[in-house]
Amino acid sequence: MGETGSVRGPIRKIVEGPAGYVLEDVPHLTDYIPDLPNFPNPLQDNPAYSAVKQYFVNQDDTVPQKVVVHKAGPRGTHFRRAGPRQWVYFESDDVHACIVTCGGLCPGLNTVIREIVCGLSHMYSVNKVLGIQGGYKGFYARNTIPMTPKSVNDIHKRGGTVLGTSRGGHDTIKIVDSIEDRGINQVYIIGGDGTQKGASAIFEEVQRRDLAVAVVGIPKTIDNDIAVIDKSFGFDTAVEEAQRAINAAHVEAGSAENGIGLVKLMGRYSGFIAMYATLASRDVDCCLIPESPFYLEGSGGLFEHVEKRLKENGHMVIVVAEGAGQDLIAGSIKEKDIEDASGNKLLLDVGLWLSQKIKDHFTTKRNMVITLKYIDPTYMIRAIPSIASDNVYCTLLAHSAIHGAMAGYTGFTVGLVNGRHTYIPFYRVTESRNKVVITDRMWARLLSSTNQPSFLSPKDIEEAKKITNNSPSNINEDKYEDFHSPGRANDTTHLYPALL
Numbered sequence: 001m002g003e004t005g006s007v008r009g010p011i012r013k014i015v016e017g018p019a020g021y022v023l024e025d026v027p028h029l030t031d032y033i034p035d036l037p038n039f040p041n042p043l044q045d046n047p048a049y050s051a052v053k054q055y056f057v058n059q060d061d062t063v064p065q066k067v068v069v070h071k072a073g074p075r076g077t078h079f080r081r082a083g084p085r086q087w088v089y090f091e092s093d094d095v096h097a098c099i100v101t102c103g104g105l106c107p108g109l110n111t112v113i114r115e116i117v118c119g120l121s122h123m124y125s126v127n128k129v130l131g132i133q134g135g136y137k138g139f140y141a142r143n144t145i146p147m148t149p150k151s152v153n154d155i156h157k158r159g160g161t162v163l164g165t166s167r168g169g170h171d172t173i174k175i176v177d178s179i180e181d182r183g184i185n186q187v188y189i190i191g192g193d194g195t196q197k198g199a200s201a202i203f204e205e206v207q208r209r210d211l212a213v214a215v216v217g218i219p220k221t222i223d224n225d226i227a228v229i230d231k232s233f234g235f236d237t238a239v240e241e242a243q244r245a246i247n248a249a250h251v252e253a254g255s256a257e258n259g260i261g262l263v264k265l266m267g268r269y270s271g272f273i274a275m276y277a278t279l280a281s282r283d284v285d286c287c288l289i290p291e292s293p294f295y296l297e298g299s300g301g302l303f304e305h306v307e308k309r310l311k312e313n314g315h316m317v318i319v320v321a322e323g324a325g326q327d328l329i330a331g332s333i334k335e336k337d338i339e340d341a342s343g344n345k346l347l348l349d350v351g352l353w354l355s356q357k358i359k360d361h362f363t364t365k366r367n368m369v370i371t372l373k374y375i376d377p378t379y380m381i382r383a384i385p386s387i388a389s390d391n392v393y394c395t396l397l398a399h400s401a402i403h404g405a406m407a408g409y410t411g412f413t414v415g416l417v418n419g420r421h422t423y424i425p426f427y428r429v430t431e432s433r434n435k436v437v438i439t440d441r442m443w444a445r446l447l448s449s450t451n452q453p454s455f456l457s458p459k460d461i462e463e464a465k466k467i468t469n470n471s472p473s474n475i476n477e478d479k480y481e482d483f484h485s486p487g488r489a490n491d492t493t494h495l496y497p498a499l500l
Ligand SMILES: Nc1ncnc2c1ncn2[C@@H]1O[C@H](COP(=O)(O)OP(=O)(O)OP(=O)(O)O)[C@@H](O)[C@H]1O
Pocket: 001, 003, 102, 103, 104, 105, 135, 136, 137, 166, 167, 168, 169, 170, 191, 192, 193, 194, 195, 196, 197, 198, 199, 201, 220, 221, 222, 223, 341, 342, 344
């Protein structure tokens, strides 16, 4: 991974108020450069925004992490609300911004790049924006490209990232040297959990050198596994695209004797894509995710469920997240742990393994004729342009990032919390991972829609409840469910909230 450089640990700016109110605030350039000058926000002279009532965000506006509270309960954690501030800490002509994309692909990357470039230009008249090519290592080993509204005009219609991306190669010292040498003072970093950890290290080194450089993260993950935020951009696009694979699996399965359609979807540690694609489709008879261990043989096992569904219906569809059942596969295939360049463990192919296991069981042991079709649309669901709703979401994330950097905030990730755009300290999005909570109602809905076994004994359920009660992701899961709950379905304001 090559994480080098200063390690002072994250600064935690915690502000406490009455009734258990806690603000987990983000750093500001004036925390370590107290005499930094500020200027009136040029947006106030921008004709497009002149009709907006109270355009600037009130300095005291914060957003609660947990919206369901009890009368006597503490008000809990809050995050600073995103949006334009009355005073900025950069003069437009002095801004030299850069953008980098790291980690795996995700629909919407190009939209975020486009909207950072266009937002900086159209809202703040900033025209010096550099694209860093090929991820973190691009800071010191690759070319850079100047980016203008004209050069990025059409990129949101394409999948991937026009800047290229990579894993590994994070060298904090070399990256910050490059930032300093090039005179860059706003760094926009788009990427997943690993990228945000890298961004945090960059911020700490920038601060150690007393540089007036804003370091801003825009969270990206197809797996939707980033903590605190409601959901990540591109996730809805991926779930939508997954429907095509599931439909194909259903058609194939339905056209054969004892047809089984097996679809593998992304989800290294978190099964959100598989869960939402299953719930959306209604053709799926079993969904397997990393958070819910399963077993094959015996009462309550997968084979029993498959046989039952084939007898009842003549065909079935299984959706499996790539991270599911890794312990089972590791037990049957002897293979060394292999990591990618960022240190992420490479997974064994659960789809191929499961296909073989099902075929062996039914043809050899049960003497049944089955027809199994395995569909692996892994990269097809992420290498596509984002759908319209994700495009709007990407735009708001980019604008939040710009407003925050211009206002002098730094060391933060932008994120949607309970439908409001916020600034979240890096450490909060890197210290835990968002996971499907199998004791929550959403997973119960899935079990009831597929009618699959839970694969859990009463003892397992008790254990799972204990773990989730102590886990921060529990908070996030409640919120995620609220975000998608029918009660809010007609209230679209939480989907595309204005920054005010
Ligand atoms: N702990 C860390 N400290 C510094 N840099 C890191 C750390 N973990 C990962 N990185 C760097 O962040 C970049 C992206 O990391 P990674 O490949 O894990 O993808 P990611 O951002 O987690 O995205 P995703 O997993 O969604 O594809 C890599 O260049 C990697 O070197």
